[in-house]
Amino acid sequence: MSTSLYTRLVSAATAGALVLPLAGCGGVALPGLGAGEEPSVDPEAFVVGSFRGAGASSQESAMKAWISGFQEQHPDAVIEYDAVGSGDGRENFLAGKSAFGASDVALSDEEMAQSGPACDGGNAIDLPVYISPIAVAFNLEGVDRLNLSSDLIARIFTGKITRWDDPAIVAANPEAKLPGLTITPVHRSDDSGTTENFGDYLHATAPDSWPHEPDGLWPLPEGFAADGTSGVTDTVRSTPGGITYADASATADLGRVAIKVGEEYVPYSAEAAAAVVDVSPRIENRYEHDLAFVLDRKIDKPFAYPMVLVSYLVVCSRYEDRAKGKFVKEFVEYVASAEGQERAATAAGSAVISPDLQAWISDAAEAIYLTQERPDGQVDGQADDQAVGQAQDDPRGAA
Structure with a gap:
């Protein structure tokens, strides 16, 4: 495994004058540390560990591009993607065998109802990241x-x-x-x-x-x-x-x-x-942050190609494993970002999702709830950078 960005920053910060940039050279100066002080680097900013996703083979080329770009930013994240098909991908995810699923169709209501055990008592959500x-x-x-x-x-x-x-x-x-x-x-x-x-x-x-x-x-x-x-x-x-x-x-x-x-x-x-996606409505009465669409197959305008698939990342609203949840939050953010979408478009010829979709998916990622253990041994929770969303109080929040 490569040396993590966190480890490299800590090493640089504690090495003193040996790593200070030469006068007149470009670079970012690290803050000075007093004796016994820890470097002011937040380990929560980095993703470390091995993670697995499984699902749609349609996403395979895009997924390779996303994983490559994400690992450039998080070199200690090891990601495996099994292109086993949408059905097996949903099944693996709902069985808790993968951090995320990938599917060319959104979860059914029945599958949504089965997602609680895999999602720490929360629910699954569909995030449309690939249009092709x-x-x-x-x-x-x-x-x-x-x-x-x-x-x-x-x-x-x-x-x-x-x-x-x-x-x-x-x-x-x-x-x-x-x-x-x-x-x-x-x-x-x-x-x-x-x-x-x-x-x-x-x-x-x-x-x-x-x-x-x-x-x-x-x-x-x-x-x-x-x-x-x-x-x-x-x-x-x-x-x-x-x-x-x-x-x-x-x-x-x-x-x-x-x-x-x-x-x-x-x-x-x-x-x-x-x-086609731009003129299609969302499925109603889904969990908060779920972004599943009903595609308009009968559109008769020559600017549209209705034999289209929208492929989703399927993730949890809650993760008991904080490392896994942190990875999912950061990975979803990257996949939906302008950089992530351009990488997919270059690798797979897919459409770049709209700025509105990018923003909605970013909001969904921020709302993912991470369980943590309190000092007294009890289990508590934390939604990074955001209070727990409506989905925790009203699981069938309006779309």
């Missing part, structure tokens, strides 16, 4: 883009349309050279938030062709399946005629679909995905 389009990606030699409506996409993934030269696809793409090749749809085998968002979009916009209610598990028994985002995209890369759905950041070197929005075909972009 879902791309429908395919492998056709010489074809980089296709126009498809949600009805055509649904019929392809249900097996009603089986060839790339089907008249309905040709009619929507008169200039494309479509081969007489069998279509091979590939779906996720794991419990996936991307699957649930994809199904939600199809069910909202093409209910006759996709009658299945949104769910993290693929609703049909047939078809090719692969585990995780990388599993489905790698399968399509090796399968001529293959097609899948995935976080857009993982679909490089594949052809991509422009989806029909209103009367126009709209290619995916981070900006068009973010536009």
